[in-house]
Each structure stands twice: as structure tokens, then as C-alpha cells.
Amino acid sequence: MKGRWESERDPLAALQAGDPALFEAFVRTEAVTFVGFFRRQGADRAEAEDLTQEVFVKLFRSAPKYRARSAFASYALRVARNAWVDRRRRVAALPPTRSLSEAAPPHAAAPADPLRLVARDPQVWESMSVSEESQRLREALSTLSPEHAIVFELAVIQCLPYADIASELDIPVGTVKSRVFNAVRKLRAAVEGEGERA
Amino acid sequence: MSEHRHLDDEALLQALLEPALEARRAIDACALCAQRARELELDVAELRELVELDEQRDAGGVDRLAQRVLDATTRQRAPHGAPWLKVAAAITVVCLGAWALDAWKHSSGSTPEHTVASHAPSPAQPTAAIDADTPCSNERVLRSAPTRDAGTQALRTAAVPNIDGAAPSNHLARLLWARSRQIRGENLPSELEGFVPWEQPTREELALWIELALDRWALTGQCPQRLDEATDLLLREPDRTLSRLELYALDRAARYGALDDGELDEVRALESTTAKATPTARAQATRPLGSAWFDALRDAAASTDSEDEPVVRAWLAFAR
Numbered sequence: 001m002k003g004r005w006e007s008e009r010d011p012l013a014a015l016q017a018g019d020p021a022l023f024e025a026f027v028r029t030e031a032v033t034f035v036g037f038f039r040r041q042g043a044d045r046a047e048a049e050d051l052t053q054e055v056f057v058k059l060f061r062s063a064p065k066y067r068a069r070s071a072f073a074s075y076a077l078r079v080a081r082n083a084w085v086d087r088r089r090r091v092a093a094l095p096p097t098r099s100l101s102e103a104a105p106p107h108a109a110a111p112a113d114p115l116r117l118v119a120r121d122p123q124v125w126e127s128m129s130v131s132e133e134s135q136r137l138r139e140a141l142s143t144l145s146p147e148h149a150i151v152f153e154l155a156v157i158q159c160l161p162y163a164d165i166a167s168e169l170d171i172p173v174g175t176v177k178s179r180v181f182n183a184v185r186k187l188r189a190a191v192e193g194e195g196e197r198a
Numbered sequence: 199m200s201e202h203r204h205l206d207d208e209a210l211l212q213a214l215l216e217p218a219l220e221a222r223r224a225i226d227a228c229a230l231c232a233q234r235a236r237e238l239e240l241d242v243a244e245l246r247e248l249v250e251l252d253e254q255r256d257a258g259g260v261d262r263l264a265q266r267v268l269d270a271t272t273r274q275r276a277p278h279g280a281p282w283l284k285v286a287a288a289i290t291v292v293c294l295g296a297w298a299l300d301a302w303k304h305s306s307g308s309t310p311e312h313t314v315a316s317h318a319p320s321p322a323q324p325t326a327a328i329d330a331d332t333p334c335s336n337e338r339v340l341r342s343a344p345t346r347d348a349g350t351q352a353l354r355t356a357a358v359p360n361i362d363g364a365a366p367s368n369h370l371a372r373l374l375w376a377r378s379r380q381i382r383g384e385n386l387p388s389e390l391e392g393f394v395p396w397e398q399p400t401r402e403e404l405a406l407w408i409e410l411a412l413d414r415w416a417l418t419g420q421c422p423q424r425l426d427e428a429t430d431l432l433l434r435e436p437d438r439t440l441s442r443l444e445l446y447a448l449d450r451a452a453r454y455g456a457l458d459d460g461e462l463d464e465v466r467a468l469e470s471t472t473a474k475a476t477p478t479a480r481a482q483a484t485r486p487l488g489s490a491w492f493d494a495l496r497d498a499a500a501s502t503d504s505e506d507e508p509v510v511r512a513w514l515a516f517a518r
Contacts, residue, residue: 009357015272020272023271023272024268024272025357027264027267027268027271028261028354029352031260031263031264031267032253032260033253035260035263036249036252039252040249040252049263052263052267053263053266056267056270056271057267057270057271060271060272136248137245137248137249137252138252155215156215156242156245156246157246157249159216161216162215162216177208177209177211177212178208180208180211180212180215181207181208181211184211184238184241184242184245185207187245188241191244191245191248
């Protein structure tokens with residue numbers, strides 16, 4: 001979580017103490033963060049909202065047994081990441097009677113098609129005022145592997161320390177270092193490249 | 199003295215993303231490393247900016263989503279006799295007691311000192327309906343409705359100290375006093391509506407007034423008529439050294455569209471020369487009342503000897 005949730009204010013600890021206000025503030029403030037997180041991983045808007053709701057409900061239900069072992073932001077992001085991994089698994093396990101465009105998450109198909117994400121998002125068709133830069137970023141993000149996308153999200157967007165990311169993802173810190181750098185380099189090149197073509 | 203070994207790009211990026219003093223020193227000690235770090239810093243800042251724009255674009259329906267989540271969690275109807283009902287009943291009793299005490303204080307004519315309530319998230323309610331087409335004479339501000347919406351959302355859910363009592367005489371404290379009241383749903387005192395009402399406000403005071411004016415715009419849609427005057431004063435200072443509090447105010451004003459392109463370039467250039475304006479701080483500064491803003495406030499309070507003012511203390515304690 002960017003900003004205020006870096007502090008020690010733990011909404012689940014507050015819930016345990018009988019105070020729902022902090023959790024409610026967390027929901028109102030960070031809903032957009034989670035929607036953005038899932039969108040950057042490759043979800044469309046409706047899916048991102050579903051997953052965001054799922055994460056908040058899971059967090060809420062976990063409150064009675066919750067024991068703070070790490071920063072709350074790390075914990076919440078782990079729940080979000082698990083929700084995304086589960087969703088991808090469920091989608092991948094769907095019988096092949098569904099169309100590929102419905103069933104396949106953007107990272108599952110081999111060569112990533114930068115336009116696929118845009119094409120399957122009905123909101124894009126609703127408005128031509130979509131920021132060109134945002135669209136370029138989303139297209140660029142869809143070209144990252146899931147491993148690089150998650151590391152970029154946690155290190156660059158959510159500002160988690162490399163050691164925490166390594167621990168969360170169960171990979172060496174050196175791997176985090178190289179993935180972050182490669183993700184930044186690739187995104188930067190993609191954004192620049194699109195900009196030159198535009 | 200050990201010989202300097204250039205940091206590779208991966209290490210430089212790590213040093214930028216999780217600033218460690220030792221790595222920072224190593225970067226600063228070498229012109230080549232510093233130059234490369236600067237390039238990477240700009241790359242990261244640009245990517246974060248794009249992500250921020252993207253999130254702002256998605257912010258539209260998020261209020262409804264949050265409401266759905268609350269309906270499914272904290273506001274779900276509980277079974278009869280649930281334990282939380284007992285807690286709610288206890289809170290009601292406490293609130294009634296507090297209300298009775300307050301009423302007694304008023305009736306006995308006692309003037310309350312500044313008191314600071316526990317920092318529950320603000321229930322701030324806008325005093326006017328917010329409309330993206332709110333008339334405003336400052337056309338540059340009008341252009342930034344989506345950004346304003348994101349700021350509005352952040353402010354509505356912001357947790358700020360609940361400060362009672364009369365306006366303090368210390369200027370910095372008075373601005374903070376007004377800010378907490380406004381965010382918690384009260385009107386901005388009329389003396390602060392137009393512009394900083396006292397002669398020769400300091401730059402820190404100007405920065406806080408800009409934040410106040412932008413809060414008012416975000417929460418109520420009331421146009422900050424003399425915002426340009428305040429931003430001009432900050433940008434036209436001859437020594438060109440801006441504190442972080444000033445930078446955040448200008449950066450926020452820029453995000454609301456209140457600076458023209460030339461002024462925006464100026465702010466970005468000044469930002470890049472401010473050592474503490476790291477990309478992390480920059481990302482945090484994009485939200486009103488982010489943790490980096492509280493750090494900047496702490497610096498400002500120290501530089502103006504206002505740390506011992508009760509209202510300033512309350513704000514700073516709140517940031518911990």
C-alpha cells in the first residue's frame with residue numbers, strides 16, 4: 001500500500017479490538033490500489049473489481065485468527081497475489097468449451113499480444129478519452145512475464161523492500177534485483193518505443 | 199580510503215527504490231554513478247507517474263465498489279445478540295457520556311483548551327455536492343476533474359487529528375487547525391477563504407494555505423480563486439530553494455492542473471535538485487496527507503520553531 005498504510009496502523013488488529021473504522025477507511029482508500037494492482041497483472045476492469053472485493057472479504061474474515069507477523073501492507077498484498085494466482089489457476093482449469101478470449105489470462109498465452117488486453121476491455125470502447133500514456137503502460141505491462149510483473153508491482157509501485165519481496169515470493173534477493181531491473185528496462189523501452197511510433 | 203567500485207544498474211536501482219544511507223553515499227561520491235542513478239530515477243518516476251494516471255482513470259467507480267465491500271463486511275447485518283452489538287452499545291454509552299460532558303461544558307461557559315481526540319478516520323462530509331463541472335474562474339483547475347476526484351476520495355477517508363478549541367495565534371498552527379477542521383467536515387474559517395490573511399506569510403505558511411485551498415476545492419468544489427497568486431509567490435522566490443513542504447504543495451497544485459507547462463517544468467527541475475525528493479517520496483506525495491507529507495511537515499515545524507505548539511504537536515504525533 002502506498003502512503004498512509006506504510007505506518008503501523010493495522011486494520012485487522014483494530015477489527016479484533018472491535019473497531020471497524022480503520023478497516024472501513026482502508027477499504028475506501030485502498031480499493032483503487034487493489035483494482036490497479038489486478039489491472040496491472042492483466043485483469044480486466046470487472047475481474048479486477050471482483051478480485052478486489054474478494055481480497056477485502058478475505059481480509060475481513062481472517063481478522064478473528066489474524067496474528068501480525070509482518071507489515072500489514074505486505075500481508076494484504078500477499079492475499080491479493082494469492083487471489084490472482086488462484087484466479088489464474090481456475091481460469092486455466094476451465095474446460096476448453098469456452099472461447100480462448102474468455103478463458104486465457106493475458107500471461108498464459110505464449111506471445112503476448114499488446115492489443116489483446118485493450119480489446120477485451122469493454123471500457124476502452126466506451127471512451128476514446130483514455131489517456132494515451134496509460135494505455136501505453138498497460139500494453140507494456142501485458143508484455144511482462146507474471147514473475148516480472150509481480151516484482152515490478154511490489155518493488156516499484158508498492159515500495160516494498162527487496163528482502164520482503166524475496167521472502168514473500170520465496171526467491172533470492174539477487175533474483176528480485178535482476179527482475180526489478182529487467183522489468184523497469186523493458187517497460188521503459190516499451191513506453192518509449194510506443195511513444196516514438198505514435 | 200578504499201577504491202570506489204562503480205555500482206551496476208541493478209544495485210543503483212535498488213539503492214533508489216529502498217534508499218539506504220551507505221548506498222546513497224557511494225552514489226553521491228562518484229559522478230558517473232550519480233549520473234546513471236539520475237537516469238534510472240527519471241525512468242522510475244515516469245513509470246510511477248503513468249501508473250498513477252492509470253489508477254486515476256480507474257478511480258471512477260471505486261466508491262461504489264468500496265460501498266459493496268462494506269455492505270459485505272463491516273456493515274453486514276449481524277445475527278441477533280452478536281458480541282459486536284455489545285461493543286456498539288458500550289460505544290453508544292461512552293458517546294452519550296461525552297456528549298453530556300460537552301453540553302455541560304458549554305452551559306457552564308468554560309472555554310475549552312485545544313483538545314485532540316483519538317485519530318479515528320475522518321467522517322468528513324462535503325459541504326456541497328461535488329460536480330466535475332463546478333464553475334470555477336480558474337480554468338486550469340477545472341481541467342483536472344479526474345485528479346480532483348482521486349484527491350477527494352483520499353481526503354474523505356483521511357485520518358486527521360480532531361482538534362477542538364479556538365484558532366491558535368501561531369500561524370503555522372492556525373493553518374493546521376483549519377485543515378483538520380475542514381477535512382472533518384467543517385467550513386474553512388472565512389478569514390482563510392480568500393488568501394493568507396496576515397502580512398508577509400512565510401513560504402511554509404503559503405504552502406499550507408495552498409493545501410487548504412486544494413482540500414476545499416476537492417471536498418466542496420469551491421474554487422481556489424487566488425491559488426495562482428500563492429503558487430507564483432513560491433515559484434518567484436529569488437533563492438530558488440524549496441522545502442519539501444513547498445514542493446509537495448506545488449506538486450499537488452500541478453496535479454490539479456493549477457500550473458501551466460512552464461511552471462510545471464520549473465517545479466520538476468526544482469524537485470530534481472532537492473536531495474530528499476526521491477522517487478519514493480514523490481510517489482507518496484501524490485496523495486494528500488501521505489506519510490512523506492507528514493515528514494515534510496515535521497521539517498517545516500522544526501525550521502519555524504513551531505514544534506511545541508499543541509496543534510502542531512498533535513499533527514506530528516498523529517503521523518507516527
